[in-house]
Amino acid sequence: MxxxxxxxxxxxxxxxxxxxxxxxxxxxxxxxxxxxxxxxxxxxxxxxxxxxxxxxxxxxxxxxxxxxxxxxxxxxxxxxxxxxxxxxxxxxxxxxxxxxxxxxxxxxxxxxxxxxxxxxxxxxxxxxxxxxxxxxxxxxxxxxxxxxxxxxxxxxxxxxxxxxxxxxxxxxxxxxxxxxxxMIRDDSQRRMLYEMDTCVQTLARTGADSAAVLQLTGIYHNLLRRWAEV
Known part of the structure; x- marks a missing residue:
């Protein structure tokens, strides 16, 4: 990226x-x-x-x-x-x-x-x-x-x-x-996490449905948990 x-x-x-x-x-x-x-x-x-x-x-x-x-x-x-x-x-x-x-x-x-x-x-x-x-x-x-x-x-x-x-x-x-x-070795995975994080932040700022934002945030962290090397 x-x-x-x-x-x-x-x-x-x-x-x-x-x-x-x-x-x-x-x-x-x-x-x-x-x-x-x-x-x-x-x-x-x-x-x-x-x-x-x-x-x-x-x-x-x-x-x-x-x-x-x-x-x-x-x-x-x-x-x-x-x-x-x-x-x-x-x-x-x-x-x-x-x-x-x-x-x-x-x-x-x-x-x-x-x-x-x-x-x-x-x-x-x-x-x-x-x-x-x-x-x-x-x-x-x-x-x-x-x-x-x-x-x-x-x-x-x-x-x-x-x-x-x-x-x-x-x-x-x-x-x-x-x-x-x-923490994420693969560039394509880093890009996906970055784009998802950007979407989460934008949705939260614009007052999107809070339950959906929470669910998307959970998906982000679960992917981070799956891919991260720490």
């Missing part, structure tokens, strides 16, 4: 993040991918061990987990801590597929673990008119979809999708990106 999620960040949060990234130390983005990815990746990232990445990542994680649309669409079990990248001066990332299994670093009180990437997310941190190029191109069975969103908005899409970032020929494109392991 490809979905635009608006207003993940408030203007104040966005301004604070941008100010802190302006003075950040960036490293070659190829340090975080394997040999195949390094052949097509030309960008910069905050180092994984950077305290700034950890601080801003925690802020992004809190924002997305507190967003009802993001939660309903992804049904997150765990997130890979958000990372940050910058494309400028022709920087791009050719077609690639995200890794299926990713390493979660050990934290206080817990050992290192792994995350299955079900859903990929890009959170745009620059307005579209601040840079030329930089479109996220997502390829699926319906063709190629071009995504270039307002600052503070996010897009989610299946991690199994081929995708790329167009060269940035003017300005700089800043974004946060991360992956979600969903």
């Amino acid at each position: 490809l979905l635009h999620i608006p207003d993940v960040l408030t203007p104040q949060q966005l301004a604070d993040i941008r100010q802190r990234l302006d003075g950040a130390d960036w490293v070659d983005g190829r340090q975080t991918v394997g040999d195949q990815g390094a052949q097509v990746k030309r960008n910069q990232q905050l180092a994984d061990h950077s305290p700034l990445r950890q601080q801003l990542g925690a802020q992004i994680e809190a924002a997305v987990l507190g967003n009802p649309l993001f939660f309903a669409a992804t049904l997150p079990l765990r997130l890979l801590p958000p990372r940050f990248n910058r494309y400028q001066g022709g920087g791009q990332y050719g077609f690639h597929v995200d890794g299926a299994v990713m390493q979660l670093a050990a934290t206080a009180g817990s050992a290192a673990s792994q995350l299955r990437s079900d859903v990929s997310c890009t959170l745009f941190l620059c307005e579209p008119d601040e840079y030329d190029g930089g479109e996220l191109i997502i390829s699926d069975t319906y063709g190629e979809h071009e995504v270039k969103l307002p600052a503070g908005d996010a897009v989610i899409y299946p991690s199994s999708s081929l995708h790329r970032v167009q060269p940035v020929s003017r300005g700089a494109r800043l974004a946060s990106f991360f992956w979600v392991q969903s």
